[in-house]
Amino acid sequence: MDWMEMSLRDFQSALASSSPTPGGGTASAVALGQAAALTCMVADLTIGNDKWKDGWKCAENAQSLAIKIFTEAGKLAQDDSDSFDSVMESFKLPKSTEDEIQSRRTAIRNATLQAALVPYQTAELAYSLLAVLPELAKRGNANAVSDVGVASLLASAAAKGALFNVDINLQSLPSEMVGDLAQKSEDLLEKSRLLSKESLKEVRDRLK
Helix, strand or coil, rough: CCCHHCCHCCCCCCHHHHHHHCCCHHHHHHHHHHHHHHHHHHEEEEECCCCHHHHHHHHHHHHHHHHHHHHHHHHHHHHHHHHHHHHHCCCCCCCCHHHHHHHHHHHHHHHHHHHHHHHHHHHHHHHHHHHHHHHHHHHCCCHHHHHHHHHHHHHHHHHHHHHHHHHHHHHCHHHHHHHHHHHHHHHCCCCCCCHHHHHHHHHHHHHH
């Protein structure tokens, strides 16, 4: 199932169902796509408008990044569901012999690690989008500054939601497989939080 080919209503119905996919990781990637789309809109409303010429450069940078993220977020939404489906499938592998038990355990761990790596990619992209939003909020078209605020909130939710999915998958893995991913996840969460806070401050300042 390609979630990006669904209508919004159908996707929300799938999300509301008891099926394990789509879940929070997919929803986080979709939120990131929405944040990127709003960023593109604000950039479009800024570039070429002489009144906001001071913001053209940052708008061009934001737009270039957001276009790439818009496409990648859709792919990550699907990858997230696929990776979790792989985890579920690996649990169905036979376990009648010691070799089968070992093979099954390895498959579960590998699939679970992939299910952590996909949302981590979502969080990284969300962070990169959050990094361009404070300046866009400060210099972009003031009539659309509230949309920058919504983009920041969505990107922040995408990062935080994705990292929840990283953390829950890492819990069941041995430390040698996790490496420094848990620490990187924690650091990325804090950096994303600070950037979102900065964006929202710029938005509120221009709304005064």
